[in-house]
Amino acid sequence: MVGGGQLARMTHEAGIPLGIKFKLLSDTPQDSAAQVVSEVVIGDHRDLDTLRDFARGCDVITFDHEHVPTEHLRALEADGIPVRPGPDALVHAQDKGVMRAKLDEIGVPSPRHRIVKDPADAAAFAREVSGAQRLDEGRWPGDGRAGGFPVILKTVRGGYDGKGVWFVRSEEEARDPFLAGVPVLAEEKVDFVRELAANIVRSPHGQAVAYPVVESRQVDGVCDTVIAPAPDLDPELAGQAQQLALRVAKELGVVGHLAVELFETTDGRILVNELAMRPHNSGHWTQDGAVTSQFANHVRAVLDLPLGDPRPRAKWTVMCNVLGGDYPDMYAAYLHCMARDPQLKIHMYGKDVKPGRKVGHVNTYGDDLDDVLERARHAAGYLRGTIVE
Amino acid sequence: MVGGGQLARMTHEAGIPLGIKFKLLSDTPQDSAAQVVSEVVIGDHRDLDTLRDFARGCDVITFDHEHVPTEHLRALEADGIPVRPGPDALVHAQDKGVMRAKLDEIGVPSPRHRIVKDPADAAAFAREVSGAQRLDEGRWPGDGRAGGFPVILKTVRGGYDGKGVWFVRSEEEARDPFLAGVPVLAEEKVDFVRELAANIVRSPHGQAVAYPVVESRQVDGVCDTVIAPAPDLDPELAGQAQQLALRVAKELGVVGHLAVELFETTDGRILVNELAMRPHNSGHWTQDGAVTSQFANHVRAVLDLPLGDPRPRAKWTVMCNVLGGDYPDMYAAYLHCMARDPQLKIHMYGKDVKPGRKVGHVNTYGDDLDDVLERARHAAGYLRGTIVE
Numbered sequence: 048m049v050g051g052g053q054l055a056r057m058t059h060e061a062g063i064p065l066g067i068k069f070k071l072l073s074d075t076p077q078d079s080a081a082q083v084v085s086e087v088v089i090g091d092h093r094d095l096d097t098l099r100d101f102a103r104g105c106d107v108i109t110f111d112h113e114h115v116p117t118e119h120l121r122a123l124e125a126d127g128i129p130v131r132p133g134p135d136a137l138v139h140a141q142d143k144g145v146m147r148a149k150l151d152e153i154g155v156p157s158p159r160h161r162i163v164k165d166p167a168d169a170a171a172f173a174r175e176v177s178g179a180q181r182l183d184e185g186r187w188p189g190d191g192r193a194g195g196f197p198v199i200l201k202t203v204r205g206g207y208d209g210k211g212v213w214f215v216r217s218e219e220e221a222r223d224p225f226l227a228g229v230p231v232l233a234e235e236k237v238d239f240v241r242e243l244a245a246n247i248v249r250s251p252h253g254q255a256v257a258y259p260v261v262e263s264r265q266v267d268g269v270c271d272t273v274i275a276p277a278p279d280l281d282p283e284l285a286g287q288a289q290q291l292a293l294r295v296a297k298e299l300g301v302v303g304h305l306a307v308e309l310f311e312t313t314d315g316r317i318l319v320n321e322l323a324m325r326p327h328n329s330g331h332w333t334q335d336g337a338v339t340s341q342f343a344n345h346v347r348a349v350l351d352l353p354l355g356d357p358r359p360r361a362k363w364t365v366m367c368n369v370l371g372g373d374y375p376d377m378y379a380a381y382l383h384c385m386a387r388d389p390q391l392k393i394h395m396y397g398k399d400v401k402p403g404r405k406v407g408h409v410n411t412y413g414d415d416l417d418d419v420l421e422r423a424r425h426a427a428g429y430l431r432g433t434i435v436e
Numbered sequence: 437m438v439g440g441g442q443l444a445r446m447t448h449e450a451g452i453p454l455g456i457k458f459k460l461l462s463d464t465p466q467d468s469a470a471q472v473v474s475e476v477v478i479g480d481h482r483d484l485d486t487l488r489d490f491a492r493g494c495d496v497i498t499f500d501h502e503h504v505p506t507e508h509l510r511a512l513e514a515d516g517i518p519v520r521p522g523p524d525a526l527v528h529a530q531d532k533g534v535m536r537a538k539l540d541e542i543g544v545p546s547p548r549h550r551i552v553k554d555p556a557d558a559a560a561f562a563r564e565v566s567g568a569q570r571l572d573e574g575r576w577p578g579d580g581r582a583g584g585f586p587v588i589l590k591t592v593r594g595g596y597d598g599k600g601v602w603f604v605r606s607e608e609e610a611r612d613p614f615l616a617g618v619p620v621l622a623e624e625k626v627d628f629v630r631e632l633a634a635n636i637v638r639s640p641h642g643q644a645v646a647y648p649v650v651e652s653r654q655v656d657g658v659c660d661t662v663i664a665p666a667p668d669l670d671p672e673l674a675g676q677a678q679q680l681a682l683r684v685a686k687e688l689g690v691v692g693h694l695a696v697e698l699f700e701t702t703d704g705r706i707l708v709n710e711l712a713m714r715p716h717n718s719g720h721w722t723q724d725g726a727v728t729s730q731f732a733n734h735v736r737a738v739l740d741l742p743l744g745d746p747r748p749r750a751k752w753t754v755m756c757n758v759l760g761g762d763y764p765d766m767y768a769a770y771l772h773c774m775a776r777d778p779q780l781k782i783h784m785y786g787k788d789v790k791p792g793r794k795v796g797h798v799n800t801y802g803d804d805l806d807d808v809l810e811r812a813r814h815a816a817g818y819l820r821g822t823i824v825e
Contacts, residue, residue: 056452063449063472066767066784066796083452085472338779353774360749378455385742390727395455407455 049092049101050111051078053396053405054326054342057334058111059084061342067350072101079396080111095119102128109303109349110325113141114205131251131302131349132324139299140324143232144203153298155291156318158310160234163200166221169233173198176235197236202229212268237318239310243277244329245292248304248344248354255296256344256357257289258337263308263329269405272423273366275332275359278416281315288317295322304345306330328368328408333357335392335410336364361412363419367427369407371400374432377407384409384426391426438481438490439500440467442785442794443715443731446723447500448473450731456739461490468785469500484508491517498692498738499714502530503594520640520691520738521713528688529713532621533592542687544680545707547699549623552589555610558622562587565624586625591618601657626707628699632666633718634681637693637733637743644685645733645746646678647726652697652718658794661812662755664721664748667805670704677706684711693734695719717757717797722746724781724799725753750801752808756816758796760789763821766796773798773815780815 048055051073059069059080072088073081081087090097092115099122102108107129120134132140139146150157159176163169177195202211202224214236215221224231242263249255262277263270277285292307306327308320330341339347339355347354374380377400384391388411395407407430411423428434437444440462448458448469461477462470470476479486481504488511491497496518509523521529528535539546548565552558566584591600591613603625604610613620631652638644651666652659666674681696695716697709719730728736728744736743763769766789773780777800784796796819800812817823 059472060449060452063445064781064783065770066786068471068786081474082457083448083474085470085474085476087474347774352770354778355774355780356778381454381741385736385744389743389745391744392453394453397455397457 048072048080048109048111049098049115051075051080051087052111053079053398053407055080055111056083056396057331057394058109058326058342058346061340062346064343065346065350067346070101070105072097079398082397093119095122098123099126102126107131107349109345110137112325113137113323117141133300133302136300136302137324140322142203143201143321144230146322147232149299150295150319153294155295156316158199158234158237158318158320160232162203163231163233165225166218169198169200169215169221169231170196170218172233199234199236200224201232201234202227203232204229237310238313239318240313241277241311242320243280243288243309243311243317244273244327245288245307245309246304246327246330246333246341247289247292247296247307248341248348248357249293249296249301250348250354251302251351253297254354255293256339256354257293258330258333258341258357259359260285260288261329261332269370269403270328270368272368272420273329273332274416274420275336275364275366280311284311284315284317291317291319295319303348304330304341328366328405331394331408332364332366332410334394336361336412362414363416364410364412365416365419365423366408366410367423368405369395369409369427369430371402371404371406372430372432373402375400377430380430380432384429388422388426391422393426393430437461437469437498437500438487438504440464440469440476441500442468442787442796444469444500445472445785446720446783447498447715447731447735450729451735453732454735454739456735459490459494461486468787471786482508484511487512488515491515496520496738498734499526501714502526502712506530522689522691525689525691526713529711531592532590532710533619535711536621538688539684539708542683544684545705547588547623547626547707547709549621551592552620552622554614555607558587558589558604558610558620559585559607561622588623588625589613590621590623591616592621593618626699627702628707629702630666630700631709632669632677632698632700632706633662633716634677634696634698635693635716635719635722635730636678636681636685636696637730637737637746638682638685638690639737639743640691640740642686643743644682645728645743646682647719647722647730647746648748649674649677650718650721656792658759658792659717659757661757661809662718662721663805663809664725664753664755669700673700673704673706680706680708684708692737693719693730717755717794720783720797721753721755721799723783725750725801751803752805753799753801754805754808754812755797755799756812757794758784758798758816758819760791760793760795761819761821762791764789766819769819769821773818777811777815780811782815782819 049072056079070086071084088101117134117138173195197216200213244263246258259276261275264272296305304326306323310318326341333340392410398406409426411419413419438461445468459475460473477490506523506527562584586605589602633652635647648665650664653661685694693715695712699707715730722729781799787795798815800808802808
């Protein structure tokens with residue numbers, strides 16, 4: 048697995064019971080996964096020679112992140128190393144421009160969007176979507192500023208967790224995204240009631256399983272809480288979301304876990320926000336809430352083994368991310384959290400605590416959603432230090 | 437953790453979510469746990485210098501097995517390293533003579549037993565228990581051979597999985613156990629309907645949790661199948677077994693997981709067969725069948741963290757051990773097993789396959805015991821090669 052983050056850490060954990068040999072390419076020996084894996088190579092995933100050395104002797108390569116250059120993945124494939132997901136699929140998770148074009152081509156609904164070439168072009172896009180939306184629907188889905196703003200601008204490559212994404216209210220504010228010299232994608236600001244995620248896993252020979260559609264709540268652009276299944280979701284819309292994710296996986300040739308982040312719009316539609324082709328934060332609940340976790344199924348898919356049952360084991364499962372706060376040592380907080388809730392599931396990543404950094408998550412499950420939510424929020428808040436009782 | 441077997445492997449797996457640093461002392465780099473742990477020291481656990489070097493910098497030491505000499509554990513404690521379970525407790529799992537004497541002292545029922553000094557003394561013991569039993573109960577619980585045989589002889593140290601245990605039918609057959617020069621314990625052959633195990637976990641400050649009592653089925657002295665909870669067990673007897681295990685843990689000062697292997701006798705009593713102070717084969721079902729696994733709770737106890745909920749997550753959970761068979765590569769068999777049963781949980785140890793060697797286990801769970809048993813047995817048999825469809 049390329050990349051030493053928490054996704055690799057938890058994939059290794061899920062792979063141990065299969066008796067497979069897991070090898071890691073990590074930036075540093077201190078990375079989250081490097082702390083717990085036996086066979087670790089330290090090196091730069093952007094360097095082709097490093098990747099080639101690492102891949103030698105591997106039966107298959109998979110990824111903790113989308114940052115390996117597409118051309119390097121093609122080189123590994125040319126060397127005869129199976130890469131899963133492959134470059135032709137992964138490019139859609141690496142490049143938001145390629146992703147939007149492909150979704151348009153296969154008729155999967157996205158927010159309105161186009162590549163814009165400069166701030167003036169972004170302003171023109173804002174007027175286009177504003178006007179069209181007013182014409183179509185008789186209302187404006189934002190705060191209705193002059194000239195059609197706000198819109199969303201994104202660099203097509205390199206963003207994650209709100210980085211590389213700008214919420215732009217004017218042509219003036221539209222300058223920053225262009226500084227990186229990367230193409231910029233403009234998207235309409237969608238009028239949504241909530242964000243959903245449809246997570247599926249697909250294997251090379253085409254078997255696929257779909258997890259229940261979840262609700263994902265963001266704070267400051269970072270995932271805060273995931274509720275599985277999404278409360279009060281119209282079963283027909285849930286089915287549409289699962290079908291959409293399965294179709295995207297098939298059309299793009301995805302192997303492994305695919306997270307499709309969705310907007311549920313105020314008018315009852317679903318639009319694709321982002322794609323991720325690896326285990327994903329919106330699937331962490333499956334570790335304790337599903338028969339087979341996203342990590343176990345990702346490993347099985349990458350190895351082309353039959354997939355495990357994705358069904359939930361509890362009526363409700365809630366995941367809350369643990370962000371870094373003021374206390375550098377969260378271990379002391381385990382005492383109170385574990386004593387307060389013997390059913391609590393803590394998953395820490397071994398990362399240094401920095402304010403706002405994702406350093407872990409907690410899972411809770413049960414029959415009463417209010418109780419399950421309260422327990423997860425309490426634990427995440429207590430570990431962070433924002434709750435002190 | 438001292439010892440690189442599968443118990444350390446699965447303890448590491450359970451410790452990853454806590455973000456703790458796990459260090460392993462292993463005989464070889466090929467040992468089951470050494471394959472999956474980052475920080476591994478290769479060395480001999482019987483050598484005090486090796487143990488001292490290994491223990492330096494550890495906050496606490498625990499064990500995969502009972503084979504570290506008791507005096508070495510005392511030396512580590514004298515060095516200021518917390519050893520959990522400590523030598524005063526662990527000696528009862530290391531020395532069957534000490535264990536029996538202690539259980540007698542605290543009034544916990546064992547099979548009748550005494551240390552015997554030679555084959556003639558074993559024959560005398562056989563006559564004693566035979567006569568007494570006939571007098572008390574009017575019947576003989578074996579095949580009633582002349583002179584009171586059969587009886588069980590055990591070397592007080594060094595046995596496991598049926599090794600170091602002899603089923604002896606005559607004074608002639610009683611010679612072998614004395615060859616090792618280790619004291620020999622004689623025990624009556626108990627007339628039992630089945631074997632049970634009462635598993636509990638206890639932390640240094642005295643918190644304890646009890647798992648449901650399970651039924652353990654042996655084949656050729658090796659655990660084959662565990663059913664949780666034990667079917668049709670009188671709730672009063674189940675409660676007695678849990679209380680007995682909790683009392684043993686308290687009286688012996690156990691920290692961590694304690695497995696109390698029990699006989700359920702034909703006349704409705706429970707007698708202690710063996711003790712193990714570490715995660716135990718009879719608790720492997722908890723990985724997929726309980727809110728908190730034995731491994732997670734062992735780690736929490738050893739670290740003196742509050743313990744997790746031991747309650748079952750399914751009506752029935754069944755564990756079957758996977759023994760080595762004729763096929764050296766079990767990986768190919770995953771395809772059929774996983775496709776046949778998407779809910780199957782496979783736990784392999786990364787060990788070379790040798791006929792009869794424990795190389796993994798499977799867990800299944802559900803509402804219908806017959807179905808759950810069939811699925812576990814099929815998978816274990818298919819992996820071993822004794823079932824081919």
